[in-house]
Amino acid sequence: MLLELSSIRKSFGGVHALLDGTLSVDPGQVHALVGENGAGKSTLMKIVAGMQRRDGGDMRWKGESVDFAEPAAAHRVGIHMVHQESLLAPHLTVAQNIFLGRERMSGIRLDRRGMIEAADDILQAHHFPVKGDWKVETLSPAQKQIVEICRALHGKSSLLIFDEPTSSLSDAEASEVFRTVHALREKGIGIIYITHRLVELEEIADRVTILRDGRTIHSGPAAEITTAEIVHHMVGRDISASMQRGKETPGETRLKVNLPDAEFELRAGEIVGMAGLIGAGRTEVCETIFGITPAGHGTVAVNGEPVDINSPSDAVAAGIALVTEDRQRTGLAVNLSIRTNTTLANLDALCTAEVVQVSKEKAVAEQLREKLQMQADSVEQKASELSGGNQQKIVIAKWMFRDTDIVLFDEPTRGIDVGAKAEVFALMDELAKQGKAILMVSSELPELLQVADRILVMREGELVAELPRETTQQEIMHHAVTQ
Amino acid sequence: MPRENSVVQRFLPFISLAALFVILSIVSPYFLTTTNISSVIRQTAVINIMALGMTLVIVSGGIDLSVGSILAFSGVVGTMTMVSTDSVMLGMVVGGLAGTLWGCVNGLMIARLRIPPFIVTLGTLGIVRGLTLVISGGLPVVGLPKEHGFLGEGTIGPAPFVLVVLVACVFVAHFVLHSTKLGRYTYAIGSNEAAAIYAGIPVGRFKVAIYAICGLLTGLAGMIETSRLMTGQPTAGVTYELQVIAAVVIGGGSLTGGEGTVIGTLIGAFIMGLLSNGSDLLGINPYWQQVIIGAVIILAVALDVARKRRFAS
Incomplete structure (x- = not known):
């Protein structure tokens, strides 16, 4: 047994974040940790990684009782965490970040070249499309996640904790992460894997632990539990995750976009999905329409009237809203x-x-x-x-308070739990029923298929296909990846 | 338990000010006299009024290092107008407009050229001071109309007239920051500028307005300064920017933006005023006064940081 947690407790002020955190991990095992936001997953993992001290309960590492006062103490025994929120230094390069705190020296000088080469080796070994000498501030959220993973991989690890590693990744990139996780497992490393994407469990999890309201509700082999049962345990009630939109005829054209690489329109009462790999230019299309990066060429028309949009305030005035992909940075x-x-x-x-x-x-x-x-x-x-x-x-x-005719949703379900996802979809449905036109960019194909009336596919900055709602994941991926 | 602590700590500036007041009343028989209190008010009024404008700037996530220079510029052009037209009113208006204009210049460069406020105002700090010296030939403006003295030195009943001006400014600034759209956007921009832009707010325009208001109040403070000295000094206000920023920071303003209140700043400015007045009364060496004030700034911010950290966890 690598790690054993029993009845871990932790409270902040008067708020109980954890009441009974219990789980155990063997070497070479992928242990999935699921639960709604606020269930205590992050707190439990922070205690394991030495970022928080527990108030009570027992934590054993290879049989011995341990208590890590700081992350360095956890690192010493071989516990590393891949963080969900980027803890990278944006002005440094990928290599500098990977080697942060354990720089390679050549005499008294930093071995810059050596570190960049070593970083490239790690990145290439996993086929990650990032280079060691790139600046972190220029990377997308997905690429930053990759750097975080490399940082943890780079240390000598016995236990790796992944905090939602795929929440900002496309399916193709996510499967790359799965391959990495499998390889690590082969090497006998224990893995705790926090995720909201339950479909991933089938693919990678050996065991599943479900937390709800600070307590371990269930812990057992992944093969013995269905997704529906997991959802039931997570939320403590049955929810119909499968919202089905009725098929209605869309109304007049609300938004007409004529960009050099993307021509499409959104009509009243419609939810149009937009699929594509990370970096395919989906966010860029949204930001161009919204005036963040005004288009050099091309036109946008709202309700039949051409509009000149050079800033978000122009866009909002024209009746366009953008729910951004990064709540913390641009949404709130x-x-x-x-x-x-x-x-x-x-x-x-x-x-x-x-x-x-x-x-x-x-x-x-x-x-x-x-x-x-x-x-x-x-x-x-x-x-x-x-x-x-x-x-x-x-x-x-x-x-909703601004009441624009057009709402662009960029990754609306990122980092939110199952219950909230269903609620967000219901809201989108309601907005559409009010006659608004909705664009939904998402990397979660099942969600697109569930919610969208038709699906646009982007590839390498270009709009390459428009598919009906009856399409399949395979069909979408085919357009998203192949030439 | 942590909530009670935070209440105590939130009012820490006010409690400190009250404690300072009580201690000084006890240890110095001269402190609680009309003459002395009036003198504290007169001395702090200039810094205080400038600090009100600086509060807006700092809440918006910016900084204005040029206020000391703008104070001198406004004072010089205002008094020159008075001398040549013999109109106090016109001089005041010109002084106020000059301050507003420089505020607009700062704001426009920050918003349009996207240069960090620290750099822009570091530049205008030098430019405005230099122009002030050029315009005045380096000499103080003298021969001001006698009535001009009323602004800085006059009294209404027992109260110094500047107190009336200060109270009026505090009310207006408090209202602007806490009740108007401009004030709301100031907090939003300082809290997360990107989110403000993405919400469709014309952030640049509001930044210009914020720096213009800071300039206007600095211009007014410049006229008060000339009224107290009865000259327009081109070298007035050197290093005032530091005292002004210190007052905002002691009052709970955060240099990362999004935090700060007009009342906090008022308290911060008075804490600085009382420290310097108290040191004078107790015969503390002026060299040591600087040490004390410097230490208080650090202490105030350290306590504020500790409060936030505890509240966060």
Whole structure:
């Protein structure tokens, strides 16, 4: 037995993050850890990795009771964590990040070239499309995740903890991660794998542990439990994850996009999916339409009228909203309250002579909080204190209040749990029913097939196919990867 | 338990100010006299009014190092106008406009050229000071109309007139920052500029407005300074930017943006004023005063950081 956790407890202030965290990992075993956001997965893993101290319970490493005061203590015995949120130094190169804290020296000088070569070796060995001398700030979220994985791989590890390694990856890239995980398992390394993508479990998990509200609800072999049972354990209730949209005839054209590499239109009442690998240019299309990176050539028309969009404020004025792929960076001012974030894009509607009518504002925020079932003490709570799913609801609430005709969703379900996903889909469905036109960019093909009325496929910056809703994952992938 | 702590710590600036006030009343018989309190108010009014504008700038995630130079520029052009037209009112308006104009220049360069505020205002700190010296020929402007003295030295009943000006400015600044759209956007930009842009807010335009307001208040402070000295000094306000930033920071403003309040800044400026006044009254060597004030700045921020860290975990 490599690691044994029994009845780990941890609370912050008066809040119990963990009440009974119990699981064990053998060498050469992939142990999946699942649960909704706030179930205590991250806290439990932070305790294992020495980033938090436990309040109670027993933690044994190779049979001996241990307590890691700091991450370095966990590193010494061979426990490494691949972080979900990027803990990389953006101004340094990939190689500098991988070797951070254990730089190779040549005499008294840093062995720059040696480190870049070594980093390239690691990257190439796993077929990761990243180079050692690239600056981390230029990388996409997916590529940053790759660097994080390399950083952990690089150390001498007996136990690796993956915190949602595939949440920002396309299926092709995700399968690359699976291959890496399999290879590590062959070497006898124990792996704890936190994920929200339950479909992955079949592929890689040997054992599954399910946490709910800080307690281990179930722990057993992966082969003996179905996905439906897992979902049931996670949320404590049955949810119909399979929302089926009725087939309705779309209305008039809301958005017509004529870019050199992408021509398409969105019609009222429609949810149009957009698939493609990471880096295929899906986010770029959204950001061009939204005025972040104005198009040099090409035109955009809203409700039949050509519009000139040079900034997000132009786009919003024209009736276009963007739910960004990165909530923390571009979606929310996380240090501000739910109320402030909810009304930020439509403050004019609440102003009389430049003065914000706070009582009206509170009523609006409160109403949306209830409608979207945000789990929060009050609308005055800071956005940063909420789970990913609830944060996403704030972003959606912000645009619902602005009431634009067109809403672009870029990876709307990233990092949110099963229950919240279903709620987000229901909201998208409702917006479509109100006659809005919706574009949904997603790397989760099953989600696209479930939600979208038709699916656009991007490849290497170009729109290459438009498929009906009856299409298959294989068909989409075929267009996404082949020439 | 942690919540109670945070309440105590949130009001820490106010508690410190009150404690300082009580201690000084006890240890020095001269402290709690009308003359002395008036003098503290007069001395801190200039820094205080500038700090109100700086609060907006710092909450928006920016910084303005040029305020000391703008204070001198406004004072010089304002008093020159007074001398040549013999109109105090016109001089005040010109002084205020000059400050606003330089604020706009700062804001435009920050918003349009996308140069960090620290660099832009480091540049204008030199440019504006140099131009002030050029315009004045390096000599103070003298022969101001006598009525101009009322702004800085006059009294209404027992209260110094500048107190009235300060209170009015505090009310307006508080209202702007906490009740208007501009104030809301100031917090949003400072908290997460990218998110503000993605919400469709014309961030550049609001930044110009924020720096313009800071310039306007600095111009007003410049006129108060000339009224107290009864000259327009081209060398006035050197290193004031540091005192102004210190007042905002002691009052809970964060240099990373998104945090800070007008009331906090007011308290911060008075803490600095009382420390210097108290040191004078107790006969503490002015060299040591600098040491004390420097230490207080670090202590205030350290406590604030500790509070946030505890609250976060």
